[in-house]
Amino acid sequence: MTSFQELQRRRAAESERIAISLARQKGERRSTIKGGETTVAWVKENLCIGCDQCTIVCDDSAIDLYSKEMASPLMNVPSNRKAKIIRDACTGCRLCVLSCPTDAITMIDR
Numbered sequence: 001m002t003s004f005q006e007l008q009r010r011r012a013a014e015s016e017r018i019a020i021s022l023a024r025q026k027g028e029r030r031s032t033i034k035g036g037e038t039t040v041a042w043v044k045e046n047l048c049i050g051c052d053q054c055t056i057v058c059d060d061s062a063i064d065l066y067s068k069e070m071a072s073p074l075m076n077v078p079s080n081r082k083a084k085i086i087r088d089a090c091t092g093c094r095l096c097v098l099s100c101p102t103d104a105i106t107m108i109d110r
Ligand code: SF4
Pocket: 040, 041, 057, 058, 059, 060, 061, 062, 063, 085, 089, 090, 091, 092, 093, 094, 095, 096, 097
């Protein structure tokens, strides 16, 4: 019978394999997204769900969240958060694009 320690060892190995795979995929995808000093991130407001992922990964404090009233009165919340890029602080690194679960961020020319 498989021991608990063996299961833990397999789980740790699998976790490492997934982490390496995701890092490789992100690296490959990043190379396909335009970026750099001549570009700046831009948020499509209607796609943003205010999840905060982009602000966490941005090392340059170039993203703020602001509150916006929901369009639908059926949603029982007074406001919803949206991300906003601070253009001057954005270095064009593309990390926020990779982190966004709804593909709300694109890189545009400055
Ligand atoms: S491209 Fe980089 S610096 Fe600009 S907002 Fe996104 S994570 Fe921040």
